[in-house]
Amino acid sequence: MDLFLQQTVNAFALGGTYALLALGLAMVFSTMGLINFAHGELMTIAGYILMACGLAGVPFAFSILLAIAAAVLAAVVMERIAFRPVRNASGATMLVTSFAVSMILQVLFQNFISARSQAVLVPEILSESVRFGGLVIGVNKIAAIATTIVMLIFLDRFMKHHRIGIAMRAAAEDFSVARLMGIRANTVIAGAFALSGFLAGVAAVLWVSQRASVDPLMGFTPVLKAFIAAILGGLGSLRGAVAGGFLLGFIEIYLAAYLPAGMQEFRDPIALCLVVLVLIFRPNGLIPSPALKAEKV
Amino acid sequence: MFTSSRQHFIAAALAIVVLAVAGVVIAGLFGAAAERVLTVFFISLIAVTGIGVYSGNSGILSFGHLAFMGIGAYVSGLLTLPAGLKMATLRGLPDWLAATELSLVPAIIVAVLVTAIIALLIGIAIGRLEGSAASIATLGLLVIVHGVIIGWRDVTRGAQSFFGVPRDTTLLVAAVACVIALIAARWYRDSLSGLRLRAGRENAIAAKAVGINVQRERLIAWVLSAAIMALSGALIAHFLGAFSPKKFYFHDTFLLLAMLIVGGMTTVTGAISGTILITVITEILRRFESGMSIGGFELPAVFGTTQIGIGLLILFAMFRMSEGVMGLKEWEERVFPYKPKRGKAEALAKRHSDDRLKVDHVAMQFGGLRAVDDVSIAVNPGEILGLIGPNGSGKTTLLNIISGVLKPTEGDVVLGDRSITGVAPEKIADYGIARTFQNIRLFPTLTVYQNVLAAALSTHGGKNAEERTGAALARLGIDERAGEDAGTLSYGEQRRVEIARALACEPTLLLLDEPAAGMNREETDDLIDRLKVLSADLGLGVVLVDHDLKLINELCDRIVVLNEGRLIADGAPAEIRENPAVIEAYLGPGKTA
Missing domain, CATH: 3.40.50.300 (P-loop containing nucleotide triphosphate hydrolases)
Incomplete structure (x- = not known):
């Protein structure tokens, strides 16, 4: 029982990070139909800023802000330079464009920083743990869960009440009608990228504070998982992305905990097969995107 | 059954044969290094064409096709590996497989069939997904197959190198296989299924209204393209002699997709042009990678020059020619405009x-x-x-x-x-x-x-x-x-x-x-x-x-x-x-x- 609870806490921590990443992907996808492969590189950029701040002796709290700001900036610049020229192109064109951006950035990190993993200074407190009854929970896990909850509440408020949030939701349902209502495409798309960069930055901080290192491919694996989570939840659906992220986190953690030792090597394939199984029954994901209903014949 | 001009198909097939023969002859003049480059080119082209059969005709970009290439490589490799080596290094094989020692062609045929059956099962499972969701599902497929190959150590040697495969893929074998794959892809494009699938790509709702079952046509293309990928995988396995699961993962996926997309996803002409273009650029950039001096200037060695070059090339192609350099038509469709017969x-x-x-x-x-x-x-x-x-x-x-x-x-x-x-x-x-x-x-x-x-x-x-x-x-x-x-x-x-x-x-x-x-x-x-x-x-x-x-x-x-x-x-x-x-x-x- 204790093991189960322990693993559940871990699942919330991991699933929360996936949820934040998947949410960022879903925001961009729902406004412009782009699946951003370079989302992982936003994480990596934030990770390198944390590393640099650590080396320069900047206080950790301040370096978090800098890292997140860098991810936001990078996301906005990325949209302006790479994605605006292909804005109205097909989904495949945009996908490939982002794939190319991702690859170029990875090679640049390898050349100008280092191909090898770099240590990041993380405050001692994050690697300590707290006892709750029989549970031993890492401070970083608690921080991850708390951050995820705060972020989700903040985003929910933002999307419901803020002018740009409402515009983004409108654009997600029907971009052309939203534009006819006077919503500026550039504002909405830049807003979506800024938010997705923000989420990637937060996810990077959570990710790095559990691993204390950063390498050129750091963002690749978590964002790959976030892709899967976003599809699992329903591509383009924000609530779906959150649900998919958590579900994937749970699947992975429980498989790691309860799969017999001989099968552990097949953990990732099994997890993905479970995802595919869900998709066979719900091809549009757990919570399908509202844009699907809006398609008119 | 052709849904377009028979002359177009014949012209295309002839051109493919002529190009392949010309390539082999010219490479023969330049010696062994050129022959190796051309062999790899042919094998890559088969894979690019394979992805194109599915992605080009259905409009769904696939990231998962290298999984089929990997399956083809491992299955064929297991069949041709010398029995003694198998007994000694791969303990998990059943006796009948450990004792089997086929030559290249039968091994390829078995590998292609096995892969086609696997693709059929996977295709039935994920066939209901549409658009970008389907693309990401294929990405999942790549990860799943990669994970299985690594985990299944007793059969695949896991992440280690799978070695000892006889190096039987000669330039001639690769050329013949490439011609077969290209002609099959060109034939599929104008086949009944190909036309229906392309109609579904252009407008799924209208396609259904005229009686087209888009999902069924997609499945046909999926299986055919997986078979072509298996062919390519079996050939590369028997060209390299030793390979690891990494060969069939993201790096090569990206490279092959780049070839397809830069050339033009929807045509065989595009697949050929893209593969030529990227191969040539890669060969040129590779020379810069280790640094060199031009007119007294020492250029530093920049790791990954090829990747950056290809990345920029793709960005350029996407910004300027999002349909690829060859556009949406085969060359023969442009050169010989087709006038269908008037009906009564x-x-x-x-x-x-x-x-x-x-x-x-x-x-x-x-x-x-x-x-x-x-x-x-x-x-x-x-x-x-x-x-x-x-x-x-x-x-x-x-x-x-x-x-x-x-x-x-x-x-x-x-x-x-x-x-x-x-x-x-x-x-x-x-x-x-x-x-x-x-x-x-x-x-x-x-x-x-x-x-x-x-x-x-x-x-x-x-x-x-x-x-x-x-x-x-x-x-x-x-x-x-x-x-x-x-x-x-x-x-x-x-x-x-x-x-x-x-x-x-x-x-x-x-x-x-x-x-x-x-x-x-x-x-x-x-x-x-x-x-x-x-x-x-x-x-x-x-x-x-x-x-x-x-x-x-x-x-x-x-x-x-x-x-x-x-x-x-x-x-x-x-x-x-x-x-x-x-x-x-x-x-x-x-x-x-």
Whole structure:
């Protein structure tokens, strides 16, 4: 029982990070139909800023802000330079464009920083743990869960009440009608990228504070998982992305905990097969995107 | 069965053979290093073509095809590996497999078959996913297969190098295999399945309306492309002799996709050009990678120059030529424009049907909106029925219900004595119901002829499809535009192509959703005349939705009027004009005088 609870806490921590990443992907996808492969590189950029701040002796709290700001900036610049020229192109064109951006950035990190993993200074407190009854929970896990909850509440408020949030939701349902209502495409798309960069930055901080290192491919694996989570939840659906992220986190953690030792090597394939199984029954994901209903014949 | 010109296919096949022979001869002159480069080129080209068969024709970008390449490599490798080595290093193999030692060609055949079966099972599982969701699912496939290969150590040596595979892939073997793969891909593009799949890529909803089962065609392409990938995988395995799972993962996926996309995803010409272009650029950039001096300047060694170069090339191609450098047409389609034979208008048979269409107390609820509310209408055989009403009154929704696009929340649609409520949209055409769409839904990059042919081939078992196509085009007076891309036609012409496409299904009931929208008076009058002749000659029943009351009044035997989802009038045109409820619905209350 204790093991189960322990693993559940871990699942919330991991699933929360996936949820934040998947949410960022879903925001961009729902406004412009782009699946951003370079989302992982936003994480990596934030990770390198944390590393640099650590080396320069900047206080950790301040370096978090800098890292997140860098991810936001990078996301906005990325949209302006790479994605605006292909804005109205097909989904495949945009996908490939982002794939190319991702690859170029990875090679640049390898050349100008280092191909090898770099240590990041993380405050001692994050690697300590707290006892709750029989549970031993890492401070970083608690921080991850708390951050995820705060972020989700903040985003929910933002999307419901803020002018740009409402515009983004409108654009997600029907971009052309939203534009006819006077919503500026550039504002909405830049807003979506800024938010997705923000989420990637937060996810990077959570990710790095559990691993204390950063390498050129750091963002690749978590964002790959976030892709899967976003599809699992329903591509383009924000609530779906959150649900998919958590579900994937749970699947992975429980498989790691309860799969017999001989099968552990097949953990990732099994997890993905479970995802595919869900998709066979719900091809549009757990919570399908509202844009699907809006398609008119 | 060719759905396009046989000459095009022959020209393409000849060019492929000539290019391959020329490549082999030229590489022979330059010696062993050039032969190795060319062998790898041929193997890559097979893989690029394989991805193209699926992604190009279906429009769904696949990241997962290297999984099939990997399966092909490992399966064929396990079959050709010397028995002694297998017994010593791979303990997990069953005895029969450990004792098997095939030569290259039978091993390739087995590997291709095994991969095709695996692809079939996977395709059935993920076939329901659409668009970007399908792309990401293929990415998942890549990760799954990679994980299985790494985890299955007793059979695959896990992440370690799988070594000892006999190096039997010679330049000649690769060249022959490449020619086979390219010709198969070119053949598929113009095959019945290929045409249907391309139609589905261009417009899935319209494809279903003319009887195309897009998911089935997608599955065919998926399996064929997986088989081609397995061929490529088996060849690279027997070229390298030793490889690890990394060979079939993201790096090479990206490289091969880059070749396909830069060249042009939808054509074999594009696959060939893209592979040549990227191979040449890679070979050039590789020389820069280790640093060199040009005219006294020392260039530093930059790791990953090739990757950055290819990345930039892709960005350039996506910004400037998002269809790839070769665009959407094969070279032979550009060089030899195809003029389909003119058909005879009489070839469309008069199809008699006694089946009455009855819409029985149908309702359609969208969330809080009741778009159609308890509507009952009947369409008699051969009758032209006008369906009018203000915007948002539920006309198109009603057509969508009849044509199977929507399943009504309540009520029943009955044709003759068969209920067609909830019949899949791609099956409705064979019940004799064909339709057009309010916002034109053609297959824009297919020719006018192919637009109509795809419909003819997918209805009534494809019998006399060419005659039906020619006749439908002649009936609508667009046969001289038959060889042009449908998307390049004027608006009025596109509307007529849409009607011709519906006619080619030889329906007994034709549903026309605002056929005259956007037409000028002359075009509308021409359309009125044509529809009159069609209805008289073919005994065709028509349900006509339009706001053009001249069109409605001149054509219709009877008119039904919807308002806010409800049926408010049903009668002859003269009665409808006098009906106070109709006047009120259109003009508002108090204007009856």
